[in-house]
Amino acid sequence: MLATTVIATPHIRYLAILPEIVLLGGGVVLLAVASLVRRQLRVRVGTLLTVAIAAGSLGVSLWQWADVTGRGGFTAIDHAVVVDGFSVLVNILVSCAVLLTALVADGYLLRERVGGAELQVLALVSASGAMIMGSANDLIVVFLGLEILSIALYVLAAFNSRREASGEAALKYFILGSFSSAVFVYGIALVYGATGSTNLAQIADFLSRNVLVHDGLLLAGLTLLLVGFSFKVAAVPFHMWTPDVYQGSPSPVTGFMAAVAKAGAFAAFLRVFLSSFGLLRADWRPVIYALAVVTLLVGAGLAVVQRDVKRMLAYSSINHAGFVLLGLQAATGRGASDALYYLFAYTFMVIGSFAVVSLIGRTGDVAHDLSTYRGLARRQPLLAVCFAVLLLAQAGAPFTTGLWAKLQVVLAAVDNGSVPLAVIAMASAALAAFFYLRLAVLMYSPAPASGGVLGEEEPGEQPVALTAGTVGPFRAGPAEQAMAEAQPQPVEELRAPAVRGARPVWAGTEQSVAVVDRLNAALLIDAETVTVDGETPASAAADQVGGDVERVEAPDPALVSKVPVPALSAVAIGLCVAVTVVFGFIPAPLVDFAHHATLLFVP
Amino acid sequence: MSIGPAWYLGLAAVLFAIGAIGVLVRRNVLVMFMCIELMLNAANLTFVTFSRVLGDIGGQSLVFFVLVVAAAEVVVGLGIVVAIFRRRKSTTADDLHVLKG
Amino acid sequence: MTPLLLASTRATIPDLITFVVCAAVVLTGALGVVMSRNSVHAALSLVLTLFGVAVLFIEQDAQFLAAVQVIVYAGAIVVLFLFVIMFLGVDREENVAAEPLKGQRPLALVLVVIAATGIIFLAATSHWVTGAHAVAGSTTAGGHSNTYLLGRSVFTTYLWAFEITAGLLVIAVVGAVVLARRPSQVHEEPRDARPAAPGAGGPGDAAVASPPVAAAVAAGTGASGSTTDDGERRPVPAGVTGRAEDGMDERVTGS
Incomplete structure (x- = not known):
């Protein structure tokens, strides 16, 4: 009997799973290749191969896109995988994120010297998990994708073994992540009991055929699924892990985490709730509504009081999650594609931002206090402009993808009658713009003031103090005239050139800055000891005499010098800025692209 | 044939609740992991019970995957614990103080 | 039921x-x-x-x-x-009795018990099982x-x-x-070499010279800041106290 029983395995259409195969297989190949090359070359080879693999999966995803737009979506492998515009867009997004992360991580790995190509391998496998989630048509596949994504991220968070914080971040992420996974899997179990299947299409089918008079079990399962997803996308009552994990993880990993984990989790969130439980939307929409409100407000509100830039970006990512929830709350196919467009725009903004943060963090990845960004524009104007553009895009400034993304989800909410929610979203965007602008203004404010002043200021009052235009000559010595033009500008003036991606007016004073630096070096005057509070040059002397207490807290000169910018990181940041600005000016192609990304099964 | 599924499902729910309480209440990281295992076991018991009641083999297959996930999770989790705590004295979560949250 | x-x-x-x-x-x-x-x-x-x-x-x-x-x-x-x-x-x-966060334990207990009761109640009202039978294949087929x-x-x-x-x-x-993997060369790498480390790190860094210059400046002027034995200054950003072991900072962040 044993010899005669043949199991008829399902037909596999490989196009459906090709991007995942490219990433997973590529990761394994990379692992093998990296163990064969010399230690010094490992990072470089890893980067090159990862970029090639990511480009390959991007190409395959575009092939899928051509197929889907031509012949429509389809399911494969016994309906476990679905290929439609939505899943292909997720694949494209994830491929881009991997490519950019590989470029950013290259400089980081060389700088920190914490191991070879394992980071890229784990990033590739993790990204394949996000793709699996995006194209999953079965709850257990969603779960496995979630775990592939998350477990790899736990390891990545712990990757920098020299930083104690890295390990702690990993542990916190792990405990809360596996807790939410357990909740999620229990939710799957209850849904399975209530509907008899874990296949999304079959669940939808069952719910459309049967009217459950007693749907308590289903609702309990749905609640647990909602909690599990909310943990992963960091919606507010379940966001506790985000700031710590974002702060503790290596900066390139944080960017990857923010982009890919959010994209994968939201993709599955949208698909499960819209396609399987679309008929129950009356039950879950109010819950998502409430989640979106608190997520928007708490995310923006707590970001304002942060002094650590990574924590600030973590809370801002919570705020962004609230905006994406707006698209889910709309509970329409349009809302889903708007949410996806938001994730697409966010991917480039956040990876670029964390690339800059990674550079500013310097060796050890520790310098993330707001004060280290003061005067960045004068030291490295180009880097400052890029960062400013990315921050303003996250704030939703005009002529960036950020504006269109916010506009789309808000319009989706309005279309569906959730006007109060849209108003709250706008208010939180205004609140969020405040802390993005604060950082941008800080970069364009004069050279590191004595730290005591910064420390004494209420964080919330900094922009006011800085933009009042009262800061006088801030450098003593012969270069004073040369620097006279390098004055800070009010917010409104500052914002305009930065938004346009143009170099600000005073960026041209780079040479004079260099002159000052050289003169200072020649005169053995430390840049920050002569920095004065600004009213009169004479107070510089007073500062030197009586300001010892203040100067103890002053930033170290090593932290206010130029940071090295590896070429590949520069390329990555440039790409992020380019995508953000170009598609901000010409939004049509990307918006249309996202609108084609509809779900296959929307009831 | 066994007794009614309600008892099994109730037992699983209680097991899940005990596990959840353990994760939230205990400060020892290793015990927290064990409590997560309890939660996964509760989910497994639920799957198997539904599989019996519905006469559907699918539920049992799902347990199989949950087992694989649990194994992979434990490997990585214990790896993280060892990496962190081999330099420290205790394994309580409160000793994690570098990140203020 | x-x-x-x-x-x-x-x-x-x-x-x-x-x-x-x-x-x-x-x-x-x-x-x-x-x-x-x-x-x-x-x-x-x-x-x-x-x-x-x-x-x-x-x-x-x-x-x-x-x-x-x-x-x-x-x-x-x-x-x-x-x-x-x-x-x-x-x-x-472990001192099980110690409660680091006051009120966190009862809160957790109450929340979980409410959740579990809710699940059992909801399941009981829906007669425990409502699903379609044998979707993925029967348990007794053939x-x-x-x-x-x-x-x-x-x-x-x-x-x-x-x-x-x-x-x-x-x-x-x-x-x-x-x-x-053990954290390699953690202890070999002197902490004070940190400002100069980017120079060894990657190509394309334009500012290899500036951190040592700044450090020399600091030492030369006898400026303030925490000065280590060999005269180089540790990077101490505002409001941050350096940790001796591996450079992670304990910083005060509100959340």
């Missing part, structure tokens, strides 16, 4: 006894995990629960899973737990064994799920290697 709660028609006395004993074992084990002070005791209690669940699997005609449960969980996972406990030291006892049917299901309906568990195993292997 009544016919489901009471023993279904064919249930026998041995079935009832098995269930009661196993349920008691499972709950005792679970409570033991949560309440024991010593992690070894917790791990042994976990074994108790796992065996109880395995017997309940057999009781519900899932023989293969019962075997896997014992082999994988009790045989591998708990052994791994015990290994780590022993590795880190068995004599570490008189095949449990193992055969399980295998067929895994290799047909759940083929894709089965394949992607490969990804999980890759992560487990790579992750274990990454995490087990």
